[in-house]
Amino acid sequence: MTVKLAVPTPQQVEWHDTEIGMFIHWAPNVYQDQEYDDLSTPLDRINPSELDTEQWASVAESLGAKYIVMVAKHVGGFCMWQTDTCDYGVKDTPWRDGKGDVLRDLSESCRKRGLKLGIYLSPQDIYNGAQLAGRCETPEAQEKYNKIYRTQLEEVLSRYGEIFEVWFDGGQEIEVGDILERYVPNAVYFQSKHASIRWVGNEEGIATYPAWNAVRADSEAARGLGTIQHSDPNGEIWMPMECDARIRNTWFWNTQNEGTVKSLDHLMELYYRSVGNGAVLLLNANPDPTGQIPEPDARRAKEFGDEIRKRFANALCEAGGSGDTLEIELMEPTAIDHIVICEDIRYGERIRSYEVLGFDGEQWLKLCSGTAIGHKRIERIAEATLHKLRLNVLKAVDEPRIASLTAYYTGAATVFSPNNIRSERQKVGEWGPELFIYKVDRKSTETYDIGDLIDDAGQYALYFDNADGGASSVRAEGVRLLLNGASYPQFVSQTEDRYRINITGLGQRIQLELELYCELGNNGFGNIWLEKL
Known part of the structure; x- marks a missing residue:
């Protein structure tokens, strides 16, 4: 398209x-x-x-x-x-x-x-x-x-x-x-x-x-x-x-x-x-x-x-190019804890969904995934020793133009994006205290386009986590599924700490409107995930 x-x-x-x-x-x-x-x-x-x-x-x-x-x-x-x-x-x-x-x-x-x-x-x-x-x-x-x-x-x-x-x-x-x-x-x-x-x-x-x-x-x-x-x-x-x-x-x-x-x-x-x-x-x-x-x-x-x-300052590897897949073979098994992706923004933001995989000598691990890349997307991953890296563009509105794909080892401890995350799980977005700064009731309503994260009709789970791997200090007090701007509450249900979303068809604009609530004193941040069931 x-x-x-x-x-x-x-x-x-x-x-x-x-x-x-x-x-x-x-x-x-x-x-x-x-x-x-x-x-x-x-x-x-x-x-x-x-x-x-x-x-x-x-x-x-x-x-x-x-x-x-x-x-x-x-x-x-x-x-x-x-x-x-x-x-x-x-x-x-x-x-x-x-x-x-x-x-x-x-x-x-x-x-x-x-x-x-x-x-x-x-x-x-x-x-x-x-x-x-x-x-x-x-x-x-x-x-x-x-x-x-x-x-x-x-x-x-x-x-x-x-x-x-x-x-x-x-x-x-x-x-x-x-x-x-x-x-x-x-x-x-x-x-x-x-x-x-x-x-x-x-x-x-x-x-x-x-x-x-x-x-x-x-x-x-x-x-x-x-x-x-x-x-x-x-x-x-x-x-x-x-x-x-x-x-x-x-x-x-x-x-x-x-x-x-x-x-x-x-x-x-x-x-x-x-x-x-x-x-x-x-x-x-x-x-x-x-x-x-x-x-x-x-x-x-x-x-x-x-x-x-x-x-x-010093990338361990670097590549760029056009197309849905970009792969880098490392000179030797190399420890990596950061991935940096840059689109060639002169052509606009063409990528709508992506994932990065790493080959550890035995299997391909899913290192991270997301939607927007733009000028620069820095992905923090748990340290992994890898032989190859592969960027897969899952959805794009025109031929992807990658200015650079680079990897680094910083030694900076982080578990912001755990390795080998389930392939069915896609990042909708991130949350942090900045969403609630001007909200005396610690509530914020955010809308996310999720159509590019969905390949097929079916049931999906929506849930949150903390960047440190612990329980999320932000929760959704309400979730609305919007199809071409109209709300369909019958397609959303709650089960314990997650919401179940029924997607009955594609070919339309699919959005989630989330009423988020932040616990008092929270200064953490984390991820919003959508996972196919």
Whole structure:
């Protein structure tokens, strides 16, 4: 079956390939010990005497980031560059006698290291009376702020060389399309009606699997307001996800949060569940009032980058090509605990279902399986010594294009995907605490397309497990089978810890709508399985 697929632009492909970026948040609220600027800090107190963009760029480089997104203006309205649009910015402070320009310094530091530069310019601006998305209370105030914002955007996009990414946090309702086209036609845009990338939907740095890149043209996502909830493998528009995450528990430095610097294990989980699910990770750094990224944060960022390089710098084998099967014969029996698959996304996400097998000298073991691959799918498997690897594409909407199939031995203990999993079992998706972050009742409704996991009519079991092999701390309180969008409750029944699904025919869109409940205090994650009975 051949269908018209969403495909990325060359700019989106380049953005995918970066895999990791670094966010930088700094504003007057670092002097207020809080997350948002209430405009209470006297301008003559704002003097980050040790601010050094060379240090920032060095931290990004050690992290393995390929780009930096600088918060040029957060919601308070403080401007980190020389602007005449207002009197609330670095030019109005004693820092460098009012002549300092953070964007100028950072752009130069990025160029020296080959880093790309992104700009975050908040449409919300408390100092100038603009609320979320740049809305003002009166038409007169709106007209005045529109001119201010458009001028600010022109300034930051025209003065500092090539801009890789533009962030419009919280949406953007001021018309700026002409400015983007004039100054940064090759950038990617986060949110707004001009969006070419989207927010993943949480600030935990996680793209819950499967993280399809396409969205439907008639969805909110096509208007720049999408999240992972809008992912649709058959969508008409390529709109990949950026996973923004904090290295501490807040975006801005404060005196209370040094102890919240994320552990290396935590950061590696973010990597697996963002980059390893085909998305891009944007990890925040929060300079302190002196302007320096604190040493504990810088050290952890380097440890994170070092660990990624240690695990994935040297592949044990590699192959690529077209077709439903790709096999690699290893030079000798080799211990493996990670499989990495990359589609050639220039042709879209063609694969809908796959499995990876390993030959141990006596038999073929099923190592892992799934649906979405996209830019990169990292599969963690229990350690196995193998002679051969084989990728089988079970379903695809066009000829599969595999950019690479690689294997690694990391020595990192994991049982996320046990070897020799039953051939009848297919992964529907993954679950984690990110699904329940904004849910006070610890419930979340998720919808999964399962048609590509089903080869024949029959009975199927739906169940959950924990990544550590234990009992799942997430359960389904309700399961609905949707056939072409209509619910068929008579085809679903519950037996103990699993649901039984009766599939009476194919040739239609088959979905499961799950009402998930997360146990209190759960921080684990795991898999959702569908198994033919």
